[in-house]
Amino acid sequence: MTRFALFLPVFFAAAPALADLPRVVDARATATGQTWRIDVTLRHPDTGWDHYADGWEVVTPDGQVLGYRELLHPHVQEQPFTRSLTGVAIPADLSDVRIRARCQTDGWGPAEFTLTLPR
Numbered sequence: 001m002t003r004f005a006l007f008l009p010v011f012f013a014a015a016p017a018l019a020d021l022p023r024v025v026d027a028r029a030t031a032t033g034q035t036w037r038i039d040v041t042l043r044h045p046d047t048g049w050d051h052y053a054d055g056w057e058v059v060t061p062d063g064q065v066l067g068y069r070e071l072l073h074p075h076v077q078e079q080p081f082t083r084s085l086t087g088v089a090i091p092a093d094l095s096d097v098r099i100r101a102r103c104q105t106d107g108w109g110p111a112e113f114t115l116t117l118p119r
Helices: 003-014
Strands: 023-032 035-043 053-059 065-070 081-088 096-103 113-116
Touching (some): 023 081, 023 096, 023 113, 035 053
Antiparallel strands (some): 035 081
């Protein structure tokens, strides 16, 4: 066996388990007067009350949080799932926002979903 082959199991054992982080798979924005309704579809391997996606947020390209949707229970049998947030005030000069999701166990996922606003 080569030294490289011996190294592989150690490398993968030390790598973070990114598969458990929530992932935004789709999002839509609908203008409702002066504010927006944001519909976000998440995928996460919820296992129950000890490990589930517990929220997502809408942020500007420079990181300002515009809105947060708390998720109060696991969605073990409902994957992916969609939830909405209404009343999000988005500055008129923005053409897109970012959505990122959070897991109660693993925190914020590193991936952000860019949502282009239908203006």
